Amino acid sequence: MYSVTYHRAASLSDAAKLAKKDEAKFLSGGMTLIPAMKTRLAAPPDVIDLTHIAELKGITVSGKSVTIGAATTHAEVANNAKLKAACPAICHLASHIGDPHVRHRGTIGGSIANNDPAADYPAALLALDATIVTTKRELAAEKFFKGLFETALKDGEIVKAVRFTVPAKAGYAKFPNPASRYAMTGVFVASGKEGVRAAVTGAGDDGVFRSRPIEAALARNFEAAALEGVSVPSDGLMSDLHASAEYRANLVVVMAKRAVMAATG
Amino acid sequence: MSDVSLTVNGRQVNAAVEDRTLLVHFLREHLGLTGTHVGCDTSQCGACVVHVDGKAVKSCTMLAAQASGSTVVTIEGLSDGTGLHPVQAAFKENHGLQCGFCTPGMIMAATDMINRHPEGLDEATVRAELEGNICRCTGYHNIVKSILAASQAMAKGKGRAKAA
Ligand SMILES: Cc1cc2nc3c(=O)[nH]c(=O)nc-3n(C[C@H](O)[C@H](O)[C@H](O)COP(=O)(O)OP(=O)(O)OC[C@H]3O[C@@H](n4cnc5c(N)ncnc54)[C@H](O)[C@@H]3O)c2cc1C
Numbered sequence: 001m002y003s004v005t006y007h008r009a010a011s012l013s014d015a016a017k018l019a020k021k022d023e024a025k026f027l028s029g030g031m032t033l034i035p036a037m038k039t040r041l042a043a044p045p046d047v048i049d050l051t052h053i054a055e056l057k058g059i060t061v062s063g064k065s066v067t068i069g070a071a072t073t074h075a076e077v078a079n080n081a082k083l084k085a086a087c088p089a090i091c092h093l094a095s096h097i098g099d100p101h102v103r104h105r106g107t108i109g110g111s112i113a114n115n116d117p118a119a120d121y122p123a124a125l126l127a128l129d130a131t132i133v134t135t136k137r138e139l140a141a142e143k144f145f146k147g148l149f150e151t152a153l154k155d156g157e158i159v160k161a162v163r164f165t166v167p168a169k170a171g172y173a174k175f176p177n178p179a180s181r182y183a184m185t186g187v188f189v190a191s192g193k194e195g196v197r198a199a200v201t202g203a204g205d206d207g208v209f210r211s212r213p214i215e216a217a218l219a220r221n222f223e224a225a226a227l228e229g230v231s232v233p234s235d236g237l238m239s240d241l242h243a244s245a246e247y248r249a250n251l252v253v254v255m256a257k258r259a260v261m262a263a264t265g
Numbered sequence: 266m267s268d269v270s271l272t273v274n275g276r277q278v279n280a281a282v283e284d285r286t287l288l289v290h291f292l293r294e295h296l297g298l299t300g301t302h303v304g305c306d307t308s309q310c311g312a313c314v315v316h317v318d319g320k321a322v323k324s325c326t327m328l329a330a331q332a333s334g335s336t337v338v339t340i341e342g343l344s345d346g347t348g349l350h351p352v353q354a355a356f357k358e359n360h361g362l363q364c365g366f367c368t369p370g371m372i373m374a375a376t377d378m379i380n381r382h383p384e385g386l387d388e389a390t391v392r393a394e395l396e397g398n399i400c401r402c403t404g405y406h407n408i409v410k411s412i413l414a415a416s417q418a419m420a421k422g423k424g425r426a427k428a429a
Pocket residue numbers: 025026027028029030031032033034035050070071096097098099102105106107108109110111112113114116118119120121153157158159160180181182183307308309
């Protein structure tokens with residue numbers, strides 16, 4: 001690792017001030033940033049630890065409205081009793097990120113700010129039509145996720161929380177890469193008053209996306225059987241040593257079926 | 266440089282370290298606690314697992330400065346000093362190790378796993394929970410057996426403590 005200066009921010013304004021330093025990076029759970037620094041793929045001269053800012057932590061469930069602070073760990077999301085009662089699909093998703101040690105440190109804010117094309121949370125937030133609350137504005141997940149490792153975040157802008165309304169039904173299924181546990185294809189489905197949304201991670205060439213053919217079939221009938229015979233195009237899907245675009249296109253349908261079964265189970 | 270102050274295996278430790286010092290290097294090189302191992306560069310093997318504020322974490326993926334103010338327990342501090350910790354004893358009895366390289370991380374992960382599952386463990390859960398720990402020797406079979414045995418022994422121990 002190259003030399004770095006560590007700062008522990010006590011408040012959001014403190015963090016914003018520190019962020020004025022050239023090339024400074026925010027540090028949350030460190031489960032992505034520290035491995036990148038160890039292998040010298042990232043070399044920020046300064047890191048600003050956000051995890052001691054009380055305002056960024058915790059989960060509130062009030063009626064159908066859920067707010068999760070950016071520095072809330074995957075383990076906390078997986079095990080929160082109120083959230084499990086309101087929206088078990090997101091707890092299930094969090095409980096399958098990486099491994100127990102990664103879940104003890106990694107956070108939802110870090111995960112979405114990083115926007116890895118195979119990360120789990122982006123699929124949930126896009127399907128749940130979540131709002132991302134930052135230090136500067138509020139924006140829809142659709143506007144936040146911009147492509148491979150790209151988001152709408154500007155320099156110095158901090159994700160404070162994510163907020164969503166619990167849908168009538170939701171489910172997530174992923175085909176994990178056997179080595180890393182990242183999604184080789186993961187599908188989050190949500191069905192509510194506003195209709196059906198199905199978001200796919202781990203498969204798109206340009207990161208997380210909504211699958212219209214899946215949504216159209218499920219809008220007619222929100223059951224796994226409705227996806228029988230549905231196919232999704234392989235254009236724009238990733239091909240790599242793990243799987244071809246055609247294989248991933250098939251996985252989208254299979255994972256969507258399993259996600260619907262989990263949602264209606 | 267950062268001044269770090271933490272409790273390691275019950276002992277208060279204060280030191281000035283380079284900010285880039287990983288917790289695992291702080292433990293091994295500054296404190297001489299070489300029971301915690303480094304088995305990879307990619308945060309995947311779990312040989313470095315220690316408990317920070319009661320939770321299993323990969324000490325190779327955390328700066329010592331991030332851990333400042335925390336309480337850390339390593340494999341050296343697991344037993345109370347009077348004998349082996351029940352998880353250590355179970356690994357010994359069930360032949361849960363061969364070369365031993367992964368063992369400190371396995372035992373720290375196992376202890377955390379048992380603590381998080383007071384209702385008890387079954388084989389499928391143990392295997393799923395071992396996702397973050399790699400062993401090159403054993404094929405996991407005896408590790409799983411050791412953890413199941415330890416979980417039962419610790420549940421019984423608790424029962425006895427309550428009855429007493
Ligand atoms: C072995 C292993 C397996 C994993 N498996 C999975 C998996 O199966 N699925 C999955 O989805 N992920 C997986 N991950 C990634 C993990 O979920 C990370 O925790 C997550 O991607 C990043 O979150 P973090 O809190 O650790 O962020 P950090 O590593 O601290 O930060 C990541 C990036 O986000 C920025 N950032 C952090 N917080 C904020 C904020 N509040 N506002 C603005 N920017 C911010 C940082 O500057 C940095 O650029 C895995 C990681 C490891 C090491």
